[in-house]
Amino acid sequence: MKVVGITTQQEVYVGSKDRNFRINEFLIIVDPYQGDLIGEVVEARTYNKYIPLNLSGELADSSVLQSLKAIGYNVEEDTIYLAKVRLLNEALYPVQAGSDVRVPDFHEVKDFMINCSADQGLILGVIKNTDQMADNMDQEYKDLLYTFEDGKLKEQKEIPYIFNIKSMNQYPHIGIFGGSGSGKSFGLRVMLEEMMNLNIPTIVLDPHFEMDFSEVVDYLSEDKRVDYTDKFKCLQVGVDVGVRFEDLSHQDLKNLLDASSPLTDAMSNVVDILFKRKDSYNSFYNRVKMLAEAQEEGSIDRINRRIEESTTDLERQGWLKRREIYLNYDKSCPYSSVRGILWRVNRLYNEGIFNNDIRKIEEGLSQGKLMVIQGSTRILQVFSTYLLNNLYHKRREYKDAQFNKNTVEYFPPFVVVTDEAHNFAPKGYECPSKSILKEISQEGRKYGVFLMLATQRPTLLDETITAQLNTKLIFRTVRGSDIATIKEETDITEEEARRLPYLKTGDVFISESARGRTIFARIRAANTASPHTENPFDELKGRIEEEDNKFFLMIKDKLPINGDDFINVIKEIEGETGRTYTIDSFEELLNNLVEKGYIIKEKTPFFNVYKEK
Amino acid sequence: MYKISEELKDKIMFVNRVLLDKYEEVLSMDRESLRSYINSQVGPILKIEKFTEEELKKYTKVGGIIGVDGSKNRIGGAYPHFIEVFQGLAKSTLHKEEPVYKVDFYTPLYTELEEPNLLEEDTERDEKISNKKLASIEVDAALEGIKKFDPYAVMMDGSLIRYKIVCSEKWQELKEECERRNIILVGVIKDIKTSIIRDSLKEDNYLKEECFYDRELLYGLLDYGEVIFTNIETKKEKRGFASLFMRSSQSPAVIGMDILKSQQSYLLEMARLVFTLTPQSSRGVPLWMDIIDSEVKIPDQMIKGFLESYLDRRIFEMLFISERDKRTM
Numbered sequence: 001m002k003v004v005g006i007t008t009q010q011e012v013y014v015g016s017k018d019r020n021f022r023i024n025e026f027l028i029i030v031d032p033y034q035g036d037l038i039g040e041v042v043e044a045r046t047y048n049k050y051i052p053l054n055l056s057g058e059l060a061d062s063s064v065l066q067s068l069k070a071i072g073y074n075v076e077e078d079t080i081y082l083a084k085v086r087l088l089n090e091a092l093y094p095v096q097a098g099s100d101v102r103v104p105d106f107h108e109v110k111d112f113m114i115n116c117s118a119d120q121g122l123i124l125g126v127i128k129n130t131d132q133m134a135d136n137m138d139q140e141y142k143d144l145l146y147t148f149e150d151g152k153l154k155e156q157k158e159i160p161y162i163f164n165i166k167s168m169n170q171y172p173h174i175g176i177f178g179g180s181g182s183g184k185s186f187g188l189r190v191m192l193e194e195m196m197n198l199n200i201p202t203i204v205l206d207p208h209f210e211m212d213f214s215e216v217v218d219y220l221s222e223d224k225r226v227d228y229t230d231k232f233k234c235l236q237v238g239v240d241v242g243v244r245f246e247d248l249s250h251q252d253l254k255n256l257l258d259a260s261s262p263l264t265d266a267m268s269n270v271v272d273i274l275f276k277r278k279d280s281y282n283s284f285y286n287r288v289k290m291l292a293e294a295q296e297e298g299s300i301d302r303i304n305r306r307i308e309e310s311t312t313d314l315e316r317q318g319w320l321k322r323r324e325i326y327l328n329y330d331k332s333c334p335y336s337s338v339r340g341i342l343w344r345v346n347r348l349y350n351e352g353i354f355n356n357d358i359r360k361i362e363e364g365l366s367q368g369k370l371m372v373i374q375g376s377t378r379i380l381q382v383f384s385t386y387l388l389n390n391l392y393h394k395r396r397e398y399k400d401a402q403f404n405k406n407t408v409e410y411f412p413p414f415v416v417v418t419d420e421a422h423n424f425a426p427k428g429y430e431c432p433s434k435s436i437l438k439e440i441s442q443e444g445r446k447y448g449v450f451l452m453l454a455t456q457r458p459t460l461l462d463e464t465i466t467a468q469l470n471t472k473l474i475f476r477t478v479r480g481s482d483i484a485t486i487k488e489e490t491d492i493t494e495e496e497a498r499r500l501p502y503l504k505t506g507d508v509f510i511s512e513s514a515r516g517r518t519i520f521a522r523i524r525a526a527n528t529a530s531p532h533t534e535n536p537f538d539e540l541k542g543r544i545e546e547e548d549n550k551f552f553l554m555i556k557d558k559l560p561i562n563g564d565d566f567i568n569v570i571k572e573i574e575g576e577t578g579r580t581y582t583i584d585s586f587e588e589l590l591n592n593l594v595e596k597g598y599i600i601k602e603k604t605p606f607f608n609v610y611k612e613k
Numbered sequence: 614m615y616k617i618s619e620e621l622k623d624k625i626m627f628v629n630r631v632l633l634d635k636y637e638e639v640l641s642m643d644r645e646s647l648r649s650y651i652n653s654q655v656g657p658i659l660k661i662e663k664f665t666e667e668e669l670k671k672y673t674k675v676g677g678i679i680g681v682d683g684s685k686n687r688i689g690g691a692y693p694h695f696i697e698v699f700q701g702l703a704k705s706t707l708h709k710e711e712p713v714y715k716v717d718f719y720t721p722l723y724t725e726l727e728e729p730n731l732l733e734e735d736t737e738r739d740e741k742i743s744n745k746k747l748a749s750i751e752v753d754a755a756l757e758g759i760k761k762f763d764p765y766a767v768m769m770d771g772s773l774i775r776y777k778i779v780c781s782e783k784w785q786e787l788k789e790e791c792e793r794r795n796i797i798l799v800g801v802i803k804d805i806k807t808s809i810i811r812d813s814l815k816e817d818n819y820l821k822e823e824c825f826y827d828r829e830l831l832y833g834l835l836d837y838g839e840v841i842f843t844n845i846e847t848k849k850e851k852r853g854f855a856s857l858f859m860r861s862s863q864s865p866a867v868i869g870m871d872i873l874k875s876q877q878s879y880l881l882e883m884a885r886l887v888f889t890l891t892p893q894s895s896r897g898v899p900l901w902m903d904i905i906d907s908e909v910k911i912p913d914q915m916i917k918g919f920l921e922s923y924l925d926r927r928i929f930e931m932l933f934i935s936e937r938d939k940r941t942m
Contacts, residue, residue, distance in 0.1 A: 064892045067664070067889045071890075072706040073904075413782070
């Protein structure tokens with residue numbers, strides 16, 4: 001291998017007669033004047049001058065090449081291999097043309113590949129095309145993981161990619177981009193497994209109900225399996241966790257209502273006036289409701305008349321109360337806004353958000369667990385606003401108090417993870433969860449609160465937040481606008497951007513500010529499986545077979561069944577199983593079994609006989 | 614935009630008209646009757662088959678095939694301020710890593726040859742010497758290749774007659790060597806310049822016009838894989854060669870081959886070999902000859918670089934840089 005052609009300080013071409021190059025491979029250029037220079041292959045080509053691409057028709061067809069080979073001349077051996085190599089560090093002078101090139105040894109590239117020990121970082125996968133350098137790798141980095149290639153489990157041959165989680169302190173926040181089916185959710189799963197391995201307190205907002213780590217995969221051998229049952233907890237909003245109404249501040253409540261559907265200024269004003277600190281849901285709801293009812297009466301005279309006309313004492317008391325509220329608040333709270341608040345509060349209540357509290361989440365975080373918060377996207381938007389505000393400020397208070405030398409209860413640093421992040425922090429319009437995410441993205445580093453945001457549409461993610469993501473994992477992306485965003489937001493090169501639409505599932509470009517360059521990696525095989533992996537069409541097929549089987553077992557001991565005897569058989573079955581059929585539907589089911597080969601049907605002059613096969 | 618001169622356009626249209634008039638006779642000739650004429654008077658039109666892979670493998674056992682070609686680079690300006698560099702290459706299909714290269718040069722500024730013949734024009738003499746050197750270097754390469762590789766056959770680029778005319782002494786040596794060692798010597802002619810068929814037609818009064826060559830007559834006449842073994846007594850025959858025409862690819866043009874009269878019995882075999890090694894959709898030249906051709910060629914830039922490095926700068930600038938070389942527009 002030699003440096004050929006015109007060289008610069010940044011890029012050279014390397015040619016070889018017998019060795020093909022791989023993209024992202026590392027090579028050392030032995031420059032006689034500047035010493036060893038490390039570079040990475042960014043483009044690889046082969047060329048054979050005797051087999052040119054000639055569109056005007058002249059083409060050495062394979063039979064001729066074969067014939068030449070038969071008389072002893074193999075044209076294919078005249079192929080030359082060419083690689084464009086970009087130096088990792090700019091050289092002082094252009095590289096000497098004709099310099100020798102060689103494959104580096106692990107220790108020569110270690111600093112470029114690994115910047116943290118295996119037990120302190122997230123072992124996410126392997127760095128692609130590094131197998132040649134991995135031979136004399138330190139034992140510490142060997143046999144850490146498996147990868148999946150073409151549906152088969154493979155042992156680790158390459159240098160592992162280990163994300164140095166400690167570097168987050170300087171370069172906070174991670175973005176995970178990629179279209180559907182690109183391996184994005186799967187990559188997220190692997191990251192979360194690693195977070196659990198390191199016992200890092202983590203909150204996962206899971207709108208897809210897929211971040212369950214209880215199902216251990218069967219492709220790993222027994223001794224390699226990892227059990228995460230004690231390290232994570234799935235909590236459903238409205239069932240396991242919720243918002244304690246009594247703990248809400250004015251702002252919290254407004255955020256919640258706003259997340260439900262946007263508040264007008266007048267509505268926001270109504271909340272300010274009607275909501276009292278320490279209100280329970282009922283006390284607040286009743287106050288709003290009574291005001292609305294009083295306003296529906298229309299005037300103080302009519303309310304007075306309702307008081308006079310009351311038949312029971314309770315009713316009288318109620319209307320007296322309404323009058324009081326009406327006198328206090330009618331002027332400042334317009335009726336339509338009051339109705340709006342009432343409707344929104346009611347909606348949240350029906351969704352169960354006010355059941356329960358976030359105690360469980362706080363406890364889990366303190367124990368260094370991964371807390372998965374599940375719910376529909378909308379509910380999560382509402383709840384996360386409250387939750388993140390709450391937890392972030394707890395952590396902040398603790399840190400601030402530490403700074404001011406006050407004593408406040410300890411609250412740990414934590415990581416917030418979400419899939420479909422563009423729903424929580426959309427570009428272009430306001431949304432309550434966005435303001436807290438934005439705050440964390442800009443200030444979280446100081447307090448040890450970090451974001452890990454996954455999305456298939458980086459273009460739709462708020463730009464301020466995108467700009468704060470210092471590490472980006474970029475999976476296959478096909479949309480032009482998203483590729484443009486990625487190009488803008490990362491140090492990915494033109495050549496790499498061109499490869500984005502063609503990446504294999506699970507292959508990923510990792511752009512780390514901490515390293516200052518992009519690494520091409522493959523995510524490791526996960527230790528756990530997503531609960532949604534069954535193909536719905538397999539599910540359908542299985543379901544139909546199950547139904548058929550069930551029916552077959554029911555009638556099996558009744559065979560043979562005569563066509564004039566259905567009514568008795570049906571009665572028998574009803575007695576045994578409690579299921580009942582009409583004669584028509586029973587016959588239809590029997591014919592279905594015949595068609596599928598469970599039983600056979602024989603025709604007699606009078607009726608059909610269904611028999612065992 | 615280029616400005617197109619009206620006159621230029623008219624002149625070209627004129628050329629077109631003249632050529633059309635001249636070739637009307639050929640163009641309007643009936644393909645079938647011409648074919649049957651050739652069949653009976655010039656030589657049989659036969660269809661040949663490609664070799665199978667098994668048949669080809671035989672050649673690896675008997676020494677392989679050598680391909681020979683030469684190249685000429687000319688650096689400098691008009692007479693006598695130029696230098697020509699010749700390179701000849703003989704390459705065996707079996708020993709691809711050890712090609713035989715031969716190099717020579719010529720510049721009118723230094724003649725090692727006999728006294729100039731005063732009757733010849735300078736440029737004419739130049740041309741002659743240049744051709745002789747090129748042909749000699751090819752024959753030299755072939756001779757050394759034969760000694761080194763002991764091949765089954767030698768395939769020369771271009772007609773064998775050319776060597777006989779241009780460098781008869783060397784040619785004699787090569788011919789005798791081949792006949793002695795029983796090595797087949799064959800020439801593959803990309804651009805045929807013969808007029809065998811034309812002459813024959815004229816003799817039989819089929820054609821009136823004078824200047825037709827076989828090239829025009831044979832254009833599109835043969836089908837893919839057809840050859841004409843010329844068996845009429847031609848000038849060539851007298852000089853001890855047998856030859857044929859062949860359409861070796863889909864391209865309508867026809868190539869020629871010639872062989873020593875003493876080895877005539879191998880002509881069909883060699884024709885089949887050439888046909889096998891020619892891509893169907895190519896210009897009709899065997900890929901093997903194309904490979905030799907591209908290896909023997911030296912880029913002008915490289916020659917220039919050599920001269921710049923190894924000639925004294927004074928000499929180089931004074932003698933071989935023409936005004937044209939310095940022009941930048």
